[in-house]
Amino acid sequence: MSNPDSFFNEVTEELRRDRMIGYLRKYGWIAVLAVLLIVGGTGWNEWRKATDRANAEAFGDAVLAALENNEPSERVSALAQIDTTGAQAGLIQLLSAGELMETDRAAALAALAAASEDTALPDAYRQLAALKRVIAGGSDIPLAEREALLAGLSQPGQPLRPMALEQTALLQLEQGNPETAIEIMTDLLSQSDVTDTLRRRVTQLVVALGGDVASR
Incomplete structure (x- = not known):
């Protein structure tokens, strides 16, 4: 006779197999869909990047072509x-x-x-x-409007702050306030985010106005 335990184990294993097949038939599409989404998502990202790159190149070419007109x-x-x-x-x-x-x-x-x-x-x-x-x-733009615009642009953290401060100093010169202009420009020279070109330009103006830039 067969070993009852062995027979029982075989039946149990068969039941497990049938149950797994049933799960696969019922839910296997989820795994397939997940694989398709992963593969499709990767393909979509690559296609989107290539499309964005092509569009940017086409835009650049169009701009250059437009600027070539006489x-x-x-x-x-x-x-x-x-x-x-x-x-x-x-x-x-x-x-x-x-x-x-x-x-x-x-x-x-x-x-x-x-x-x-x-x-x-x-x-x-x-x-x-x-x-x-x-x-x-x-x-041509009212003085008060220019002052208001430059005040906003020259706030700490603004990307164009150095150039806005330069224009603020020039606005003070326009109003006949050279001391205030020098003060603004010497403060500008002490900042780290000033480009070399702007630094040279401001330094020359401060010197021309009689300001001291020796320590800057």
């Missing part, structure tokens, strides 16, 4: 025809404003003002547009 009006027209998404729109606005400055200063300043107030653009582009408007607009 006349500013032609460059502006060509830039306006480029399809943009997200931050690209801000770059087109800034480039167009720069081109318009040669032929229609009022339109250029209006374009910079629009870009600086466009909440759909990245903050860095908005700040750059505001600073360019202050620099390009000069006395």
Whole structure:
């Protein structure tokens, strides 16, 4: 006769096998779906990266082609025809404003003002547009408005703070306050995030105004 224990073990193992097959039939699609999602997700990420890279290259080529036109009006027209998404729109606005400055200063300043107030653009582009408007607009923009714009741009932590402080000093000179201008610029020279070009420019101006930069 067969060993009862051996027979019992065989029956138990068979039942386990049947149960596992039943689980696989009932839930196996979940494992297959998980594998497909992992493989598909990896493929999707690679496709998205390749698409983003191709779109960026196409945008860059279109901008370069637009800027190769001979006349500013032609460059502006060509830039306006480029399809943009997200931050690209801000770059087109800034480039167009720069081109318009040669032929229609009022339109250029209006374009910079629009870009600086466009909440759909990245903050860095908005700040750059505001600073360019202050620099390009000069006395065409009311003094109080320029002071307010520069006050915001020159707050600690702002990316364009050094250049905004330089313009703030120049604004003080415009108002006949050289001592205040020197104070602003010497403080600017003590900061670590000042580029070499800006440092040389500010140093020369401080010296020309009779300020002391020996310890800076």
